[in-house]
Amino acid sequence: MSTQEESLKKFQQRIDADEKIEPRDWMPENYRKTLIRQISQHAHSEVIGMQPEGNWVLRAPSLRAKKILLAKIQDEGGHGLYLYSAAETFGVSRAEMIQQLQEGKAKYSSIFNYPTLTWADMGAIGWLVDGAAIVNQTMLAKCSYGPYARAMLRICKEEGFHQRQGYEIMGKMMNGTPAQREMAQDAMNRFWWPSLMMFGPPDTESAHSAESMNWKIKVESNDKLRQRFIDRTVEQAHHIGLTVPDKDLKFNKETMHWEFGPINWDEFWTVVKGNGPCNHQRMNHHIHYHNEGAWVREAASAYERKISAN
Amino acid sequence: MNTQEALLNFCLRLADNNMIAAQRLAEWCSRGPILEEDLALTNISLDLFGQAENFYEYAATLQNNGKTADDLAFLRSEREYFNNLLVEQPNGDFAFSTMKQFLYAAFAKPLYEALQASKDETLKGITSKAVKEIKYHLRHSSEWLVRFGNGTEESLKRSQTALNELWRYTDDMFLMNDNDKALIEAGISIDLNTVKASFMATVNEIFKAAHLSIPETNNIITGGCNAIHSEHLGVMLCEMQYLQRAHPGAQW
Numbered sequence: 001m002s003t004q005e006e007s008l009k010k011f012q013q014r015i016d017a018d019e020k021i022e023p024r025d026w027m028p029e030n031y032r033k034t035l036i037r038q039i040s041q042h043a044h045s046e047v048i049g050m051q052p053e054g055n056w057v058l059r060a061p062s063l064r065a066k067k068i069l070l071a072k073i074q075d076e077g078g079h080g081l082y083l084y085s086a087a088e089t090f091g092v093s094r095a096e097m098i099q100q101l102q103e104g105k106a107k108y109s110s111i112f113n114y115p116t117l118t119w120a121d122m123g124a125i126g127w128l129v130d131g132a133a134i135v136n137q138t139m140l141a142k143c144s145y146g147p148y149a150r151a152m153l154r155i156c157k158e159e160g161f162h163q164r165q166g167y168e169i170m171g172k173m174m175n176g177t178p179a180q181r182e183m184a185q186d187a188m189n190r191f192w193w194p195s196l197m198m199f200g201p202p203d204t205e206s207a208h209s210a211e212s213m214n215w216k217i218k219v220e221s222n223d224k225l226r227q228r229f230i231d232r233t234v235e236q237a238h239h240i241g242l243t244v245p246d247k248d249l250k251f252n253k254e255t256m257h258w259e260f261g262p263i264n265w266d267e268f269w270t271v272v273k274g275n276g277p278c279n280h281q282r283m284n285h286h287i288h289y290h291n292e293g294a295w296v297r298e299a300a301s302a303y304e305r306k307i308s309a310n
Numbered sequence: 311m312n313t314q315e316a317l318l319n320f321c322l323r324l325a326d327n328n329m330i331a332a333q334r335l336a337e338w339c340s341r342g343p344i345l346e347e348d349l350a351l352t353n354i355s356l357d358l359f360g361q362a363e364n365f366y367e368y369a370a371t372l373q374n375n376g377k378t379a380d381d382l383a384f385l386r387s388e389r390e391y392f393n394n395l396l397v398e399q400p401n402g403d404f405a406f407s408t409m410k411q412f413l414y415a416a417f418a419k420p421l422y423e424a425l426q427a428s429k430d431e432t433l434k435g436i437t438s439k440a441v442k443e444i445k446y447h448l449r450h451s452s453e454w455l456v457r458f459g460n461g462t463e464e465s466l467k468r469s470q471t472a473l474n475e476l477w478r479y480t481d482d483m484f485l486m487n488d489n490d491k492a493l494i495e496a497g498i499s500i501d502l503n504t505v506k507a508s509f510m511a512t513v514n515e516i517f518k519a520a521h522l523s524i525p526e527t528n529n530i531i532t533g534g535c536n537a538i539h540s541e542h543l544g545v546m547l548c549e550m551q552y553l554q555r556a557h558p559g560a561q562w
Binding site: 047050051054057058059060061062063064065066067070071073074077078080081084119169172173175176177179180285289292293294295296297298299300302303306 | 333336337339340341342343344345346347348349352353355356359360362363366379380383384403404456457458460461462464465468549550552553554557559560561562
């Protein structure tokens, strides 16, 4: 057995024994690559996700709503920071990751390529998008890479608060005026299917799943996580009087799961490939403000150099 | 001038200053030069919204007519807002926003410190919490001005340009009207000229370290405390108050 094969065997044994892999440990190149891709994509999603919510900060309808939304967006930015740090444990810098994002080499969650059109979208994002993220992240908190698993634990706590605030917005609007109820249902109609797509393609078509499952980068499959989210969320929707926009939705008493209609994977791939309603806008915004801030970063570095020279 | 009315007006001025400054800072959300700074600016914004809420709640109590803090923030028009002209000025670049933040914090810090000796217990309570936050805001903006002044030629130029533009609105913060006179007599508020001395000391110290000079100008604009604003405020209120105005009576 070659040294490489031996190392791989030992690595797999550690994974199977549920040991955490730490930055200085030996790891297969593909494990490293997959995690850099996944963690940086996750960090970029948090940062790009600030845009659709930021769209409503200035129009938030009460002092309380403004404070909660702003605090939530800050949390997302903070998650971006720890995730960039978790990815940096592999020796890749934040500047490189941002460059990959801006060159279209790194992706972010497609959900943020949909526009936020009304205040109810702040409810739908908190409740559905963060709700789906929690299901995924609770799984990731058990992943084999130590820094990522630990970042997820902290992030999950805050996402729980985000989901509750989103659901509260939806509940208040469903209890409100006819116009508010209409906005809430409309947001539900627009965000329901894209939220289900957040778990990624079905297990039969998922490109990265087998190896990731083997190395415990993922510990549960896309379809299983999606089903868990649906089972949780349908009841919550009914509780506040929202209709789930799926004519095939029905509860199966034998499996104790909600069965759902076909997901439009063509739409998913269209958005992933860059042709969703806001892909262009989100990336332009990111690049524009990154470039606008270049002189600030240069000034800060020049100042640091002067201070350390003295 | 009835003291109660003067106090209500003064609380609204304090609340409006924080509300409008916070709203401007919130515009930076997702637009900061680095992620850490994006978070810092929205964090300051969040502090100021919190301070605004405290002052509005007290104003609503004083008014005692069933109106809430939200009604005061979202249903008054530009001729009923009493914030200073400085805080409503558009953000400009990062140096411009930093300068605006610095000048406001350099004014608010000594004001809040002085109000801790107020005979009004509520005002004392709100400002003693707020002063801790404002000290951080002042430190944050001061540090950036020093970085700009000692960073690159461009950063110095941008911060001097910001100062040249914004200095004209600083006298407005110290302008007093009959409300102030009534509150000074009652021991509730203080002569803002005493705050000005402290403001000038801070400003001179930081500008020296940041290689900035105060422009000589006769173009001094005032009016905020009498609700005479620049054209920018009305546009801000349109956006900020949109949902409350479009859906009267709705709960959010």
